[in-house]
Amino acid sequence: MRSSPCAIDELAAALRGLGGTLQPVKVAAALREMSVDLRTLAPFVSWCSGRYTRNLVTRTEAFELVAICWDAGAHSAIHDHADSDCAFVVLDGTLECENYRLALAPDGGSRAALTRAGTRTLAHGDLDVRSGHLSVHRVGAPAGRATTLHVYAKPIDVCLAYDEDGTPREVRSVYDTVPR
Numbered sequence: 001m002r003s004s005p006c007a008i009d010e011l012a013a014a015l016r017g018l019g020g021t022l023q024p025v026k027v028a029a030a031l032r033e034m035s036v037d038l039r040t041l042a043p044f045v046s047w048c049s050g051r052y053t054r055n056l057v058t059r060t061e062a063f064e065l066v067a068i069c070w071d072a073g074a075h076s077a078i079h080d081h082a083d084s085d086c087a088f089v090v091l092d093g094t095l096e097c098e099n100y101r102l103a104l105a106p107d108g109g110s111r112a113a114l115t116r117a118g119t120r121t122l123a124h125g126d127l128d129v130r131s132g133h134l135s136v137h138r139v140g141a142p143a144g145r146a147t148t149l150h151v152y153a154k155p156i157d158v159c160l161a162y163d164e165d166g167t168p169r170e171v172r173s174v175y176d177t178v179p180r
């Protein structure tokens, strides 16, 4: 059962308390049980017309906690999750998650076979959990502005993005805002 709303700092402290290697099931439980009061996220909220912004809340060697603010119609590239586990929760609005099946080129070629494997709509409190290179999706907010909270363990500095035809490219993660 969901507890009463907590501050973003409390969630950050709980994640730090999970130690040097965060188990995905424990991260998911924390996100599920600790309902972050959106008002406490205000210092980490920024908006940019037509795209999403990535706003760092806190980062350790074990994980990064990032608030993502999606402008209406904004969406990510099709992407993997490097060697990390990723979980996110919707705090406001709705998100659309397009899942892809990925088959790496057997001949060692660079192009992968990407097949769309369904779409899921996530509303307030819903979670999405990902792990590693084979977990590929595209996330967007076609229905209007949305805010999500993401835990990457360990932090992702570079991941692969894919064109629709399966051509990969390395993408370096950037933050639009960092804590003062």
Ligand SMILES: [Fe+2]
Binding pocket: 079, 080, 081, 086, 130, 137, 139
């Ligand atoms: Fe993702």
